Amino acid sequence: MLLLFKPRDAMYLGEGTLPFGKYEDTSEWQPITKSLEAGAERFPEKTMFRVGNPEGDITESYTYKETNEWANRVANGLKDEFGVKKGDKVGMYMLNCSEYVISIIAIHKIGGVQVPINKDEKGERLAYVINYSEMKALVMDPGSVPFIEEIAKDLKGLEVIFMTGDPANVPAEIGGIKTLPFSSFDKFSSDNTGVEVTTQDMERCMFTSGTTGMPKGVARNHGGVVLTVRSYLQQQGIRSGDVLMSILSLGHANAQVMCLFSAMGAGATAVFFPRFSASSFWKWAANCGATSINMLGAVAEYLWAAEPSEWDKKHKVRIMLGSPAPRNLPEFQERFGVRVIDGYGSTEMGMVLWKDPEDHRPGSSGFPMEGYYVELRDPADPSQVMRPFWDPYENPVPPDEAKGLLYIKPLIPHTTLNEYFKDERRTREAFDDDGFFNSDDLFARGIDGRYYFVG
Incomplete structure (x- = not known):
């Protein structure tokens, strides 16, 4: 299939080159924390990230x-004193905070596998994620103590808990599990760990919502982070002077990859808040100097429904990723003075479709990205590939015959789903014999080459 749109390779829309060379030579790709280490040498005093409180300060x-x-101190402590080695699982169960950011980076640096846990998980489901992932250590906030105490007797392999907050309030154990303050890491070396980590190493085991059963662990490698970061920098035009803001949980791939890691890749700044407030959103954005923000789900609808405010345009945000984009896109962009870019991605595959910032075609998720x-394919017979015939310029609503299941074939190794962790059956069912992943999402493809999400 001819890709009608290919992202710029040598230069992205901002300033400078993309991290780690060209698509054609992925052997030069390195884990994204190498960009952090380079930034620490090249511009040590530049702000890497900020964290706000629930009031937006x-x-x-x-x-x-x-x-x-x-x-580095956290990574060296995990490695040298607590025996966390390459491939070991370390969990995080907390609201957005500075320790969450640092834990993610530290786990990367020693080749560990991060296991972010949705804060909505409780009881049996929480115990399942901790046990099934083979988690060795857990970082959590004080608010999570009751939920861990409730299931502690059912936890099998968890050896140590690190708790954020005032060290004086950290108990010696939670449900019989050794517990230490996160500040225990302060005594360790601040030098880079020296652990060799490659883009072929497993980077995360991120559990999906599991609405029809227990959550599935999506296992992905460091190469997937690099691929999505490169795409994000290109499509959003992120520059080193940008400030990327997220109100999404750091337990979500969007906040991690398209805020924290993308800021690293561009030498920019990331800002995290622990919650979303529709009424205060634009004020928070203005106060932190945000220039780029991501939206998921119904965020755009909540923003539109909020009472008009003096802050609606009193900010520096120039571009937003909306997945999906607001249904009233022109009016939304006019009211808030921003450009909204649509796209499509998943926890398993990363960002597959993306619109160019200059593509104003309404309702479109854009074109396939490089990689x-x-x-x-026909939903009634997935062996049949559907050919485009629908003209979205003549008829903005695609007929049912134009709607098909989106099948995705990764072209670059180590950039998408490796497996559903320890679940060979589900992994096998997710891919066909030719290596195509069934997204289970319906799209229509117009004769213009664009893809339109329809359900």
Whole structure:
């Protein structure tokens, strides 16, 4: 299939080159934390990330040098004192905070596998994620103590818990599990760990919502982070002077890859808040200097429904990723003075479809990104590939005959789903014999080459 749109390779829409060379030479790709280490040397005093409180005030700020050194202390502590080695699972169960950011980076640096846990998980499901993932250590906030106490007797392999907050309030154990303050890492070396980590190593085991059963663990490698970061920098035009803001949980791939890691890749700044507030959203964005923000689900609808405010255009946000984009896109962009870019991705595959910022076609999720080959197949007979015939310019609503299941074939090794963790059956069912992943999402493809999400 001919890709009608290919992202720029040598230069992205911002300033400078993309991280780690060209698509054609992925052997030069390195884990994204190498960009943090480079930034700590090249611009040590530049702000790497900030964290706000639930009221929207920025309460913490860390430079590239401070971020790298703090993450190194945590990484060296995990490795040297607590025996966390390459491939070991380390969980995180907390609201957005500076320790969450540092834990993610530290786990990367020693080749561990991060297991972020949705804060909505409780009881049996929470115990399932901790046990099934083979988690060795867990980082959590004080608010999570009752939920861990409730299931502690059912936890099998968890050896140690690190708790954020005031060290004086950290108990010696929670449900019989050794517990230490997160500040215990402060005594360790701030030098880079020296552990060799490649883009072929497993980076995360991120559990899906599991609405029809227990959550599935999506296992992916470091190469997937690099691929999505490169795509994000290209499509959003992120520059080193940008400030990327997220109100999404760091337990979600969007907040991690398209805020934290993309900021690293561009030498930019990331900002995280622990919650979403529709009424205060634009005020928070203005106060932290945000220039790029991501939206998921119904966020755009909540923003539109909020009472008009003096802050609606009193900010520096120039571009937003909306997945999906608001249904009233022109009016939304006019009211808030932003450009909204649509796209499509998943926890398993990363960002597969993306619109160019200059593509104003309404309702479109854009074109396939470099690194993916996609097909639409007949839902009644998935062996049949559907050919485009629908003209979205003449008829904005696609007929049922134009709607098909999106099948995705990764073209670059180590960039998408490796497996559903320890679940050979589900992994086998997700891919066909030719290596295509069934997204289970319906799209229509117009004769213009664009893909349109329909359900």
